[in-house]
Amino acid sequence: MKNLVLLLFSVFVVMAVNVVSAEEYMVKIDGLSDSDIQYVLNSTSWKYYTPQYSLGNVITFPTEDDFARFLLPYDGSNFAFSPDLYSVSKQATVFKVSATLVGNDDVYKTIELNLSGPGYVYILSDLQLDLSAYDWASHCWIYDGDTLLLQDKSGFYKKLVTSGKLKVVMKDHGAAQASKFNIAIVFIDNNFTITRTDGLNCMKIDFKVIPQPILEIYSQPNANIYIDNELKGKTDNGGYFKTQVIGGEHELKISKDGFWDYTTTINIQNDTEIHVNLVPKNAIFGVTYKLEDNAYPDSIAKLSLKLSPIEDAYGTRMRISGVDVIKVLYNGQELEKSDDGSYILGDISKEVELEIQFKTPSSWGEHSFTIGLEASDVEGNLYSQQETITYEVLELPFLLELPEWKIGDNTVRVTDTTGQSYAVLLVLHDKDGNEVWSESKTLLEYGSAEFNVKIPSAGDYVLEIQGNGAKTYKEIHIVEPITLITKEVKAGKGQVATVKFSIVNPSSKVKYYYATLESGLLNLSINKTFAVSPNENKTVEISFEVPKNAIFDSYQLILKVYDSETDGLLFEGNVVLKIVENTIPIAIGDSSIPLWLIAIVGVLLVGGIAYALIRK
Numbered sequence: 266m267k268n269l270v271l272l273l274f275s276v277f278v279v280m281a282v283n284v285v286s287a288e289e290y291m292v293k294i295d296g297l298s299d300s301d302i303q304y305v306l307n308s309t310s311w312k313y314y315t316p317q318y319s320l321g322n323v324i325t326f327p328t329e330d331d332f333a334r335f336l337l338p339y340d341g342s343n344f345a346f347s348p349d350l351y352s353v354s355k356q357a358t359v360f361k362v363s364a365t366l367v368g369n370d371d372v373y374k375t376i377e378l379n380l381s382g383p384g385y386v387y388i389l390s391d392l393q394l395d396l397s398a399y400d401w402a403s404h405c406w407i408y409d410g411d412t413l414l415l416q417d418k419s420g421f422y423k424k425l426v427t428s429g430k431l432k433v434v435m436k437d438h439g440a441a442q443a444s445k446f447n448i449a450i451v452f453i454d455n456n457f458t459i460t461r462t463d464g465l466n467c468m469k470i471d472f473k474v475i476p477q478p479i480l481e482i483y484s485q486p487n488a489n490i491y492i493d494n495e496l497k498g499k500t501d502n503g504g505y506f507k508t509q510v511i512g513g514e515h516e517l518k519i520s521k522d523g524f525w526d527y528t529t530t531i532n533i534q535n536d537t538e539i540h541v542n543l544v545p546k547n548a549i550f551g552v553t554y555k556l557e558d559n560a561y562p563d564s565i566a567k568l569s570l571k572l573s574p575i576e577d578a579y580g581t582r583m584r585i586s587g588v589d590v591i592k593v594l595y596n597g598q599e600l601e602k603s604d605d606g607s608y609i610l611g612d613i614s615k616e617v618e619l620e621i622q623f624k625t626p627s628s629w630g631e632h633s634f635t636i637g638l639e640a641s642d643v644e645g646n647l648y649s650q651q652e653t654i655t656y657e658v659l660e661l662p663f664l665l666e667l668p669e670w671k672i673g674d675n676t677v678r679v680t681d682t683t684g685q686s687y688a689v690l691l692v693l694h695d696k697d698g699n700e701v702w703s704e705s706k707t708l709l710e711y712g713s714a715e716f717n718v719k720i721p722s723a724g725d726y727v728l729e730i731q732g733n734g735a736k737t738y739k740e741i742h743i744v745e746p747i748t749l750i751t752k753e754v755k756a757g758k759g760q761v762a763t764v765k766f767s768i769v770n771p772s773s774k775v776k777y778y779y780a781t782l783e784s785g786l787l788n789l790s791i792n793k794t795f796a797v798s799p800n801e802n803k804t805v806e807i808s809f810e811v812p813k814n815a816i817f818d819s820y821q822l823i824l825k826v827y828d829s830e831t832d833g834l835l836f837e838g839n840v841v842l843k844i845v846e847n848t849i850p851i852a853i854g855d856s857s858i859p860l861w862l863i864a865i866v867g868v869l870l871v872g873g874i875a876y877a878l879i880r881k
Contacts, residue, residue: 290332291354291511293323293475294346305346311339312391314421321493323354323475323511333357333387333451334421336472341391341447352473354511358456359470361449366403366437376433377461383429384455388422390415391447395438403444408432431457476512479536481505484519484527485543491518519543525575527551548650549578549640550613560625560658563737565591568621568654570636574613578640578648581610585621587634594620613640629660662733663689663708669772670741672720673833679706679730680713689732691716693741696725708732744769747826747836750804755843756811763808764824764840770797777829782807784822784842787815794829811844819843 294302303320316331318324326332336353339345342363366372394403394417407415410428437444459467482490488500492508493516500506512534519527524543531539544551551573560566572581584607585593593600593608595617600608610617626632633655641647662685666678679689686709693702701721706714720726726741748767756762770776779794789809797803807824819841826836 289354290326290329291323291475292326292332292335293352293511295350295352297346297350302346309339309345312341313389313419322513329453330387330423333423333453334389336451337387337389337421337449338391338447341389341449348470348472352475354475354477356454356456356474357472358452359449359468359472360452360457360459361468361470362433362446362465363448364435364446364465365443366435366446367443372437374435374463374465375461376435376459376463376465376467378431378450378457379460380426380429380431380452381456383425383427385423385425385453386431386455387451387453388415388424389447389449390419390422392417392419393445395442395444403438404434404436405446405448406432406434407448408434476534477509478512478533479507480510480531480533481507481536481538482519482541483538484541485521485524488519488521488524488543491520492516494518525551544575545650547648548638549575549642549648550638550650551575552636552638552650552652554654556656557620559734560656561661561735561737562625562627562629562658563739564625565736565738566623566625566656568623568656570619570621570654571616572610572613572619572638573616574640576642578613578642581613581638581640582607583610583619584608584637585623585634586637589624591622591624594622607639625658629658631655631657659735661735661737663735665730665737665739667739669774670720670743671771671828672722672743672746672835675718675720677716677718677728677730678713679708679716679732681708681711681733683733684710685733686710687733689714689730691718692729693718693720694727694729701726744771746771747838749824749836749838749840751840752838753841753843755845757845758811758815759813761808761810762842763806764822765804765806766824766826766836766838767802767804768797768826769802770799773799775799778826778835779829780805780807780824780826782809782822782824782840784820786817787812787820787822787842789822811842815844817844 299320299322302324306320311334314334316326316334317328318326318331318335324335326335332355335345336351336357336359338361348359360378362376364374366374388407390405390407392405394405396402396417404417406413408431409424409426410430410432412428414424415422431450433448435444435446459469482500482505484500484504484506486500486502486504488504490497490499490506490508492510497508498506510533514530514532517529517531517539519541521543524545527541527543531537542552553571553573555569557567557569595608595610603609623634633653636652636654637649638652639647639649662681662683664680664682666680668675668677677691681687686707688705689708690705691703692700695701702719704716706716708714718728720741720743723743723746726743728739728741730737730739746769750765750767751763754762754764764782766780768778775796775798777794777796779792782791783789789812791807791809793805793807795803795805822840822842824836824838824840825834827834
């Protein structure tokens with residue numbers, strides 16, 4: 266049964282070793298140049314087994330055996346480099362003991378190690394023993410538990426330890442000649458504790474592990490991935506590839522038939538994702554982009570767009586569709602849209618960066634728009650490509666309750682949805698971007714705050730709301746709700762005069778108003794209530810009788826219009842009343858015709874009729 270367990274364990278370990286790729290076995294020597302490392306290695310003579318390696322920015326080994334041998338003393342007692350300079354790609358620990366035993370009687374020394382688990386160990390044994398007579402000879406035994414692994418052998422050995430215990434027993438025969446024992450053992454992906462030394466000076470060396478961040482690449486399916494000019498594999502059918510690399514700079518190349526090669530230098534210090542959209546051979550630009558900040562509903566997003574020409578591009582034009590563009594910046598300068606709707610970028614021979622500012626939609630979630638690029642190469646071949654820009658609009662950290670906007674006071678309610686406390690700032694801008702009003706309040710966890718937004722007059726405004734790192738904008742359009750039609754009215758004493766004005770209800774519900782027409786000198790005060798349907802433009806008339814005791818030939822009347830729900834004053838205007846003598850009001854506009862003129866017209870009309878009858 267024990268042999269079966271050993272066999273199964275051996276198969277498992279061999280299988281595990283077979284799936285390990287060669288580049289996993291690496292050593293980095295810190296603080297030395299490549300030339301210094303090469304000099305040391307060229308002058309090093311390895312005892313018993315010479316490891317195979319290749320030297321680049323790190324030392325790589327084709328097998329675990331070569332990797333293990335490199336970590337052990339090259340001559341049995343000395344390391345090629347100071348162990349504190351080593352960084353290794355796999356967790357590795359070395360045990361080392363050097364002992365010289367001599368005495369008048371037999372001397373035994375035992376070292377015991379407890380392993381963290383079963384596994385292979387690599388043993389470098391360099392012994393100087395007197396084996397001339399067995400009874401009083403020197404010996405060295407190495408055991409796996411109670412099972413003998415090695416006896417009196419010098420060399421480099423790979424042994425499987427299944428018991429989890431390793432024991433080294435050294436014996437000197439007691440003669441005048443000393444016995445020397447140099448034993449070093451490396452444990453890979455395993456560890457140990459020293460439980461017995463018998464007074465010997467034992468050393469445990471834990472090598473630093475080379476940081477190997479995970480590099481994840483998203484690109485076209487079945488694309489070749491090269492790192493430092495070495496093919497590492499292909500992306501899968503979903504365009505995904507994953508590997509580990511040593512932290513630092515690397516040359517990355519991605520290639521696929523029908524696409525331009527993508528090459529770049531990457532500096533990897535932590536786990537990194539790289540998204541590369543290979544450029545088809547019928548396109549001339551590589552395109553990468555990112556949002557400079559988080560995007561929120563009804564806000565302004567800034568997109569950084571990089572264009573990398575595969576070849577020199579001439580007469581480049583860019584079109585943007587599917588989004589409301591505010592401005593496009595190229596080399597820090599704002600581009601004007603041409604008559605055909607494109608932005609002229611001109612000739613491009615190196616990577617350029619543009620900034621596109623655009624309005625985000627009102628809904629959160631994933632959104633996209635399209636960028637079209639046209640250019641020619643030096644031979645006049647025309648390239649045309651479409652790039653879909655996908656971006657995420659995040660949900661606001663607060664809820665907004667907005668009023669039906671009007672001139673005067675408007676209440677805006679802001680409620681937190683995150684369970685955090687933070688400041689909220691509201692700023693009202695006019696159409697030119699000037700600040701008209703602002704107010705800041707602290708919003709408590711899941712609490713609400715009300716802001717009284719003051720709109721001074723009709724016009725276009727933008728209300729900016731920001732808090733907890735989010736920002737959103739609300740456009741406000743206030744129409745001129747009341748227009749005075751009758752600025753001057755003429756009427757005689759005792760006659761009826763009419764003042765007219767128009768009023769617009771910009772809301773989505775019926776609104777109620779009242780108006781007053783007053784004059785202190787005339788002792789005039791008239792009230793009228795009325796209603797206006799949603800979005801209706803209504804003409805309202807206020808009629809009154811001119812007092813017969815009016816003294817002056819003109820008076821100033823004051824018209825005021827109020828919101829019935831709030832009693833808020835919406836409009837105030839002046840109307841001039843002109844008193845005319847002996848007039849009869851004629852319903853033509855607001856004018857009156859004198860009686861003498863009417864009499865003359867009447868006489869002429871009667872005379873004309875009489876003359877016509879006589880002729881008959």
